[in-house]
Amino acid sequence: xxxxxTKKTLAAIPLLKTKAGPRDADLWVxxxxxxxxxxxxxxQTNKQADNDWFRLESNQEGTRWFxxxxxxxxxxxxxxxxEFDIPVTYPTTAPEIARSPSWTAxxxx
Numbered sequence: 591x592x593x594x595x596t597k598k599t600l601a602a603i604p605l606l607k608t609k610a611g612p613r614d615a616d617l618w619v620x621x622x623x624x625x626x627x628x629x630x631x632x633x634q635t636n637k638q639a640d641n642d643w644f645r646l647e648s649n650q651e652g653t654r655w656f657x658x659x660x661x662x663x664x665x666x667x668x669x670x671x672x673e674f675d676i677p678v679t680y681p682t683t684a685p686e687i688a689r690s691p692s693w694t695a696x697x698x699x
Contacts, residue, residue, distance in 0.1 A: 602635050603628050611680040612653050621681075622652040644672075652676065655685075
């Protein structure tokens with residue numbers, strides 16, 4: 591069962607309509623545009639709710655994504671790198687997210 595806050599967040603994100611992966615040339619460009627629009631909207635929604643917790647960017651082809659995620663616990667910021675490749679069979683196959691083994695804890699100012 592999905593709680594109301596999750597439903598509200600999902601309702602604010604545009605649906606992805608193009609079923610295409612990296613092998614689908616022009617359709618992949620359209621899918622990538624949809625992915626970016628959804629990601630931008632999600633980040634904006636999180637910032638408005640004071641729930642900013644990640645930054646992502648991709649290579650020019652949109653097949654390799656990388657960035658940082660973070661969270662706060664007991665007045666420390668824990669930050670880690672993430673990266674993942676989009677499988678050639680995407681969106682049928684989900685990407686596997688790899689996390690950097692090095693965590694960084696930073697005290698809050």
